[in-house]
Structure formats: structure tokens, C-alpha cells
Amino acid sequence: MRLLNEPYHRAVRFLGMNGRRTDPLLLWQLQIMEQALHAAGESVTLWLTSATEGPHGAGSMHPWGDAVDFDLVPDPGSVAEWERLLTICRTVLGVEFQLFYEQKPDGSNSHAHLELDPG
């Protein structure tokens, strides 16, 4: 995983609400999921695109450091392919995490959302 991209640095350096940083368990889980994809023979890279920064919906866990967004590179190209790859990711997903495919109603801005929700 090419973690050392600009969003990764933002995740590490920039503080969210109440001075919280992105929980490192999320970054660790990203690496485990990428390893699972590679083990399944998928030549895909996880690319962190958003952590605490940026606009997110009301009630979002991003500003609290408890969620990250990522893309798959190369782009899966269809919702079905996204879901197929995320199903592989879920085989190694800790019970305290939730993983969703997200896109805008017009189909743009496809990405996956990983959330740490120990409650």
C-alpha cells in the first residue's frame, strides 16, 4: 500500500475535533485488507483519500479520527466490482470496523469508507 501519499500525511499530522488524530488502527486495517486482496490474486492498491479533513456529512466520524476513505487503484469501474473486492476486504475486517462503498447519487466520487465503531 502506498500509504505515504498526501492524504496519509494529513491523517498523521492534522488534528480533527478535540485535537484527535486518525486512529492508527484504521491505517493498520487498511494494510491488512490490501494484503488480503493481494493474497487473493488481486492487483489492486488501496489509496487513502480522506481522513479527518474535508467536508463530510453531519454525524460523520471523520472529524473525530474514527473514519478514513480510500480508493482502489486501478478503479474497479463498476459497483459490482467494488463490492466484489470489498467482500474480500471484509474477510479480514475486525469486528470493531465497518466498511461501506459510497458514491454520490449521480454515481460520481466512488470510494470506500472504513469506520472504527467499537460501540
Ligand SMILES: [Zn+2]
Ligand atoms: Zn468516509
